[in-house]
Amino acid sequence: MTDHNTVNKVRAVAEGKILIIERSFQAPRELVFTAFSEQEHLEKWWGPKGWQTKSVSFEFKPGGIWHYCMTCTDPNMGEYYQQESWGKMLFHEMIVPEKIVYTDVFCDKDGNSVEDMPEMSASMVFTEQEGVTKVTIKTEFPSVEALQKAMEMGVVEGVSSQYERLDELLTKIG
Template sequence: MSEQGAASKLVSYAEGSTLVMERTFDAPRELVFKAYSQKEHLENWWGPKGWQTTSVKFDFRPNGEWHYCMKCVDEKQGEFFGQLSCGKTYYQEIVEPERITYKDVFVDAEGNEISNMPEIFASITFLEENDKTKVIIRSQFDSVETLQQIMDMGVVEGSASQYERLDILLEELK
């Protein structure tokens, strides 16, 4: 599938300082939730194409955390090749298979928060729709300017790319 095809599947819009992204997957809700909640699955699709995700720590429960690093392994991505981008997710609420809420921050490889980078407060809702699953991600930022900073970093394009990878994983898991 082309990048444009993947991006057209992802619907995104801003509501003030909140970014909303919606995507429907051709898989049952329990399976999509499993792809978000199990380390071995997340590492197979999290991040844009050409990037490999490794979990430093994974504790999927309320008050648990996921420390991960993504490395660009695609030489065709030029200056990004070899780059490392790390984050830490602090899970707040988990209602299987309906919802995950969390705070996400940018960190270095050791897990130390990077100053001057935005915190993201997010909720993911998994809706069952005729053997398909609609995923709605609401990411809240402290200001419209911070949301714009994240948009300028390519979050929508990156999400479209990673969801194309999730499509492939879900097909394999069915």
């Protein structure tokens, strides 16, 4: 088991082809769930700092799809500046405000999967204790190598950065 502890309270554990990321937020579960399930909120914090997310389509329901584009808007990010990164979530199950199950896919602007990038199955669970909500994402990659590639690409650091943005949003909408 590899345990990657990073700043900003993110805890990530990789084992085999499974990556578990946990993070707590000083907000009620319903509010945190809303930030993950409503397009207007999701676009404000999804992606690392310096990136802006725009939705092409968003249907938060079983069988629904969120197709989006993240664009680097920070000129201090060098070669990443103005780069686009397209993604798609295929929603399978949601229990408001407890759980979201989805498939996460790297795609192009037309929504076609990118061949050399993994398709990941994920389950996100929201638990609250005394006004603090813990979000636990369990992601299964197609192989140990695919998980390792994602780790090398900075998936944990990216999630940590976007969760900092979520913290900021939660204080505004709370």
